[in-house]
Amino acid sequence: MRRARVPAAIGILAALGLLLFLLPLAGLIVRAPWSQTLAELTDPTTTTALGLSIFCSLSATAIALVLGVPLAMILARTRGTLRNILRALTTLPMVLPPVVGGVALLLAFGRRGLVGSLLYQWSGIQIPFTTAAAVMAETFVAMPFLVIAVEAGLRSLDQRYEEAARSLGAGYWRVFTRVTLPLLRPAIFSGAVLCWARALGEFGATITFAGNFPGRTQTVPIAVYLALETKPEAAITLSLILLVVSIAILVGLRDRWLGV
Amino acid sequence: MTLEAAVRIKRDGFRLDVTLSAAAGETVAVLGPNGAGKTTLLRALAGLEDMEGHVTLDGELLEDTSRGLHVPAERRHAGLVFQDHVLFPHLSVLENVAFGLRARGKPHASATARKWLDEAGLGDRTEALPRALSGGQAQRVALVRALVTEPKLLLLDEPLSSLDVSIRAEVRRELTRQLASFNGVRLLVTHDPLEAMALADRLVVLEHGEVVQSGKPEEVTARPRSRFVADLAGVNLLRGHAHGDHVTVAGDEALAAAGAGEGDVFALIHPRAVALYRTRPDGTPRNVWHGHVDGVDAYGDRVRVRVVGPVPLVAEVTRAAVQELGLSAGTDVWMVVKATEVSAYPA
Numbered sequence: 001m002r003r004a005r006v007p008a009a010i011g012i013l014a015a016l017g018l019l020l021f022l023l024p025l026a027g028l029i030v031r032a033p034w035s036q037t038l039a040e041l042t043d044p045t046t047t048t049a050l051g052l053s054i055f056c057s058l059s060a061t062a063i064a065l066v067l068g069v070p071l072a073m074i075l076a077r078t079r080g081t082l083r084n085i086l087r088a089l090t091t092l093p094m095v096l097p098p099v100v101g102g103v104a105l106l107l108a109f110g111r112r113g114l115v116g117s118l119l120y121q122w123s124g125i126q127i128p129f130t131t132a133a134a135v136m137a138e139t140f141v142a143m144p145f146l147v148i149a150v151e152a153g154l155r156s157l158d159q160r161y162e163e164a165a166r167s168l169g170a171g172y173w174r175v176f177t178r179v180t181l182p183l184l185r186p187a188i189f190s191g192a193v194l195c196w197a198r199a200l201g202e203f204g205a206t207i208t209f210a211g212n213f214p215g216r217t218q219t220v221p222i223a224v225y226l227a228l229e230t231k232p233e234a235a236i237t238l239s240l241i242l243l244v245v246s247i248a249i250l251v252g253l254r255d256r257w258l259g260v
Numbered sequence: 261m262t263l264e265a266a267v268r269i270k271r272d273g274f275r276l277d278v279t280l281s282a283a284a285g286e287t288v289a290v291l292g293p294n295g296a297g298k299t300t301l302l303r304a305l306a307g308l309e310d311m312e313g314h315v316t317l318d319g320e321l322l323e324d325t326s327r328g329l330h331v332p333a334e335r336r337h338a339g340l341v342f343q344d345h346v347l348f349p350h351l352s353v354l355e356n357v358a359f360g361l362r363a364r365g366k367p368h369a370s371a372t373a374r375k376w377l378d379e380a381g382l383g384d385r386t387e388a389l390p391r392a393l394s395g396g397q398a399q400r401v402a403l404v405r406a407l408v409t410e411p412k413l414l415l416l417d418e419p420l421s422s423l424d425v426s427i428r429a430e431v432r433r434e435l436t437r438q439l440a441s442f443n444g445v446r447l448l449v450t451h452d453p454l455e456a457m458a459l460a461d462r463l464v465v466l467e468h469g470e471v472v473q474s475g476k477p478e479e480v481t482a483r484p485r486s487r488f489v490a491d492l493a494g495v496n497l498l499r500g501h502a503h504g505d506h507v508t509v510a511g512d513e514a515l516a517a518a519g520a521g522e523g524d525v526f527a528l529i530h531p532r533a534v535a536l537y538r539t540r541p542d543g544t545p546r547n548v549w550h551g552h553v554d555g556v557d558a559y560g561d562r563v564r565v566r567v568v569g570p571v572p573l574v575a576e577v578t579r580a581a582v583q584e585l586g587l588s589a590g591t592d593v594w595m596v597v598k599a600t601e602v603s604a605y606p607a
Binding site for chain 2: 158160161163164165166167168169170171174178179182183185
């Protein structure tokens with residue numbers, strides 16, 4: 001195949017766009033204090049933040065799976081105005097500034113919030129500024145990625161597989177666990193990975209709703225931001241870790257699941 | 261064991277109103293053009309469509325909308341074989357077949373499934389995934405998957421149409437054998453007359469959502485009651501009003517027919533009985549019309565000539581006749597049909 005020649009202007013603009021991505025990455029790699037990296041990696045602040053980040057992001061992904069798959073099913077298999085509104089609301093966190101999300105979470109689940117005040121009255125439990133709050137903030141921001149992916153998977157799923165299973169005598173739960181879920185696995189997997197990646201990088205909603213308490217709510221992105229003032233080497237090292245994780249996800253997802 | 265059903269379904273621009281009964285041991289084929297509502301009918305019987313009416317299988321009421329009764333698909337003992345098989349792509353052939361047994365809580369599901377697959381000549385494909393199967397194999401697996409649960413009703417949607425023409429005959433023989441060994445009610449839908457004739461003991465012809473004719477295949481084709489059946493039997497079918505020895509058909513054209521009787525009738529003319537001439541012929545024939553050739557289709561050494569005129573007809577002539585008369589699209593011709601070659605029967 002002989003393609004049309006690409007005009008120079010397109011090439012120049014594309015190159016500029018590429019530089020915008022690549023230069024910051026280069027900055028991160030060039031300025032990384034490679035000699036201190038190992039020391040930084042074993043620094044308690046780093047390991048604590050990293051451990052917390054992994055715990056919170058995995059918890060958020062697990063919650064998103066349990067709640068998001070049923071939500072996606074409702075959205076994919078119903079019609080009407082109400083559904084359209086629900087769908088828009090579900091995906092709102094994807095476009096909402098995360099800080100606004102954090103404020104909204106405070107107003108709902110804070111000590112004086114809509115639900116939070118009742119919870120505090122009845123049980124004395126406060127959600128904000130706890131690890132649970134960090135998990136909630138991450139779930140709030142990341143779950144839409146999973147819902148969108150699973151909903152798209154459900155829409156492209158031939159419903160006759162489920163009908164065939166029913167005609168063979170399978171009740172709702174057997175159809176769901178033996179047919180629907182296995183056939184949705186690629187969509188659920190890619191949705192979960194995107195959700196996890198988004199949760200891992202979450203900053204705005206988390207710091208607003210959960211604050212910055214080392215060992216409790218200080219995840220890697222928050223640690224990076226704070227370390228920038230006091231210990232830039234640590235910030236760079238932590239950033240590198242997030243970079244490596246992100247690239248690993250992209251490469252891992254690329255061929256198998258995203259069809260890029 | 262019998263199936264008795266009255267199925268009415270109304271959806272935007274689509275209407276289905278079918279009453280149908282079938283007994284165990286006979287294969288009933290619902291035959292009709294695409295869009296006639298055949299698949300919808302099967303799905304309704306399987307419990308997968310919203311419908312009005314009632315369905316009774318083996319004395320058990322499965323659906324009665326007047327009483328708000330609906331037995332869900334998973335509790336009807338109806339095995340449904342989809343047109344394109346719909347085998348579970350993530351399960352092996354064995355697990356596909358064992359699925360229904362496990363769902364119904366039958367013991368030794370794997371062993372039973374293996375036995376059935378062995379009997380169907382698929383013993384060496386048990387571990388294969390559906391995508392590795394040929395079309396014929398997938399068809400057989402789909403059938404075994406439905407039969408292994410020992411349903412009371414077997415529903416087949418276009419069982420052969422997704423298959424390559426080269427293997428259809430073989431799969432059809434196999435299907436005939438398997439249908440014969442199943443002693444529940446067998447119902448299949450198809451748009452392919454050949455498939456229906458080969459597999460069915462009784463035909464139900466469906467057009468525009470309604471039954472237009474039913475009976476033994478040879479009865480149906482001998483006395484077509486619709487354009488669709490006439491086309492599949494390869495005959496000319498006209499509808500008109502009979503008075504004594506002639507029939508008035510569309511366009512007020514009178515058609516001489518020996519012993520046509522009285523009232524609304526179908527007039528059937530075999531294409532072989534239509535003679536073609538370039539000039540107006542002399543003699544006794546009573547039915548002579550002038551027209552022009554619309555198209556010429558060759559089937560082996562026979563040629564079917566479609567003629568447009570006061571009465572549109574298809575004539576079947578030899579290749580030699582086509583050359584001799586110089587027939588091609590647009591040619592002026594005279595059509596002649598003897599009154600004794602027109603058979604009229606009540607509509």
